[in-house]
Amino acid sequence: MKRSAAGLFSLLMLSNCARAPLGYLEGEGPAARSIASLGWGLLGISVAVCLITGALLVFSIFRRRAQTDGLGRGDDRSSLRWIGVGLSVTTVLLLASAVWTLWTVRGLSDTSRAAEVNIDVTGQQWWWEVRYRSDTPSREFSTANDLVIPAGVPVQLNLRSRDVVHSFWVPKLAGKMDMIPGQTNRIRIEADRPGIYRGQCSEFCGVQHAQMAFFVIALAPADFQTWWNHQLEPARNDPKAIPQQTFIERCSGCHAIRGLPAGGILGPNLSHFGSRRTIAAGILPNDSGNLAHWLNDSQGVKPGSKMPELHLAANQVDALTAYLEGLK
């Protein structure tokens, strides 16, 4: 009775884990789901092995014995039988788990369904560059830190790095894949339903590795097309406007905005910045207050970040904040 209550409690705890934003015991796409069921299976075996061996250990310590002095004898058949039985059970479990694993890997490597969208994701210290590929070059565009995909279809990601090793991970949709300089690793993700899924860099990549997050936003396919078309629209170019002048003077060395004479590539492309979820790679929710904070004190918010302290005047911060938040 007590044991089953404990079992129920741990099951509840684990399913709670599964629902955490980065929990992967509950998949929201085919790849993550097949790994999750493998995970539950191996976890079940593991817990059972721990409980049984633990019980054997406790019983072997506390079991009643005939009171004798002197020493026990050396190896006899009954004591060696322990090893025989233990070894057999272990071997069967390992074999089954290995077959299950390879079966899962086979399913994950299946590319019979063609990917409908092809996206380059490039990791850099400490943000994500996202470029949407198209057969028509004019329909390509770049964005950052938000990865928008259509739900219900496989999406092909080409993972690269511009500096050090990073790792791309959206636990609800798929396992990790490293981003290694000099090579392109490919991975497929697919979300069952429209929704927002958290992602995180999972290879140590320097001082701000901890603060290198992103979001995958899955839209219904029709919404996705609308979104894509909207992304292609340039910003209104008004060379006389003060906020735009400030942006060109102070920001365009590193940042680009579609439609403006601002083509910096060191930092994230800021076209349609106002519609993004977060600032500084998943660190701050994107609103005027946080943006002003970031512009005033980037090194306080994310120490070591490549975004320098700009020493902007208060009116410049206000102008830039309003301008960038207006780029919907």
Next chain:
Amino acid sequence: MAIEIAQDLPASERRKLLDIWETAPGIYGWLATVDHKKIGVRYLCTAFFFLVIGGVEALLMRIQLAQPGLKLLSPEAYNQLFSMHGVTMIFLYALPMLSGFSNYLWPLLLGSRDMAFPRLNALSYWVYLFAGIFLYISFPLGQAPNGGWFNYVPNTELQYDPGINIDIYSLGLIFLGISTVVGSANFVVTVLRCRAPGMSVNRLPILVWGTLTASVANLLAVPAVSLACFLLWMDRRYFTHFYVISGGGQPLLWQHLFWVFGHPWVYALVLPGMGIVSDALPVFCRRPLVGYTLVAISTVSTMILGFGVWVHHMFATGLPVVALSFFSAASFVIAIPSAIAVFAWIATIWTGRPQFKTPFLFFAGFILLFVIGGVSGFMTASVALDWQLTDTYFIVAHLHYVLLGINVFPVVGGIHFWFPKITGRMMDERLGKWTFWTMFIGFNLAFFPMHLIGLMGMPRRVYTYSAELGVGGYNLLISAGAFLLAAGILLLLVNIVRSRTLGAVAGPNPWDAPTLEWSVSSPPPPYNFAVIPVIASRHPLWEDRLDETTDRSTVHGGLVLDEGKETVGVTVLDAEPDVILKMPGDTLVPLLTALGMMVIFCGMLLINFWVVGAGAVWTAMVLLVWLAPRDHAAKERPAVHG
């Protein structure tokens, strides 16, 4: 020349042996000793010191991580701390601690008077000490290694890490590697050559099997990491491009070289620990170990398989799936020898009569932790599942169950077990039991919830985390557990310090244990054995009671060997006496060699070739003195069958 064979050695003879073997008094003797027992204790104390340092680093990190978004440590400080925590625990604590046990115990277990190369033994210690100091001068400079113990390139190339942090790491590990390699060579030759007559390979204690296996593995694995570090240093300071894409290099080369070393090394850190349990647990079960031969074979086969699984650290690097599947299967298979050992221990307890002394508690607790660490390793062996598990706190939980469970718990149990042999006094039982329960509860509180936050997706190697992950409560619990574990280590320290002077006098064999080290006084005399024993079974001191065969070991009668520092050399498999070995006396040469090397490595760090040259000339001259032929070689005596 007559070889004297004596039964009970008269006091005058013992006096003579003492004069031959005793280390010179005073500071000279302290610096010049080659006595394996003194070197062993030094290893144990230094490694324990580094355990405490690494523990303090861990506690600082646990304060920072106790809640989401804390700002106690800067990101850079945190990264230096977690890097040095790993380097310290893995390189400066775990293996040296086991080397300490083996250094102290091997000649006593094997029936020899010293290790095969006593001066090399001293060199190994001094180099370890200096390499540890070398790595730690980085902290006062504010530039400790900050790329993690795994130090992945290109994050650690000069472009991304311009300080001397990584130079200290690479040069420090090359320096330390020298200590590991000479120490391992010494262990291997010692077991081949320096045993008592009759101590054939099928009678070696499992600790000897464990350290022997680990030493052979070290000889093969350490060169890989030394090379990797040397190439990195060249990349950083001489603009080679071994790991730099733009120059035709390959970042994955580092990962391969590092893990080809790193994975066998992990087994080298646990096999001697498992050996401690296999030898000492049966003493508290009042019976021999179940399945000695199987456990010995499983020790060796773990290591052999351990060389074929390194890619499971690289499952997410985009290598071909077929290759990954092979390494995944191999990583499953490696669980089989571990299962043999676990069931051998449980069967030993089941068929024995447990005595609830402190060492028994540590060894029994160890079995449970070993199983938990084992099954979490089994989960990460699955390539598909590992794509989710890797680089989360699940791995942190796994590796701490493995390294603390299979290294620290046997080590602390071993300290309680052999303390009476080393100091002549018993440790306090009551305090010992408190130590065990504090450590055991603290350890599980600190590391078990890490499995859960790992499954919730908390990434590793982060200085902070978002409250949205929902792991704040668990992290607070983990931090509390870490402090409880630290309190357990503190109790251990108190017990050691108190018992050294206040403990009950132990006598030669307080646990009624079967192996050879318990046949001599506690602490053992400098010459270990007044007469070289002749061994007839695995349990020389239990023979009469076990009565398995009619043969009997002669522990108190045998070769005397008192014409200088002498011990007996035997044939490799059967341990037939073969030759009488002349052993070197006190000498400053190992210390001076290590000092010369320290100068070389400091010169490399400063990129000053005058300093490197001076160190090299110094080292070469000392080595000439070391290697100069000695007249005693002419006096070697022929084989004796005693």
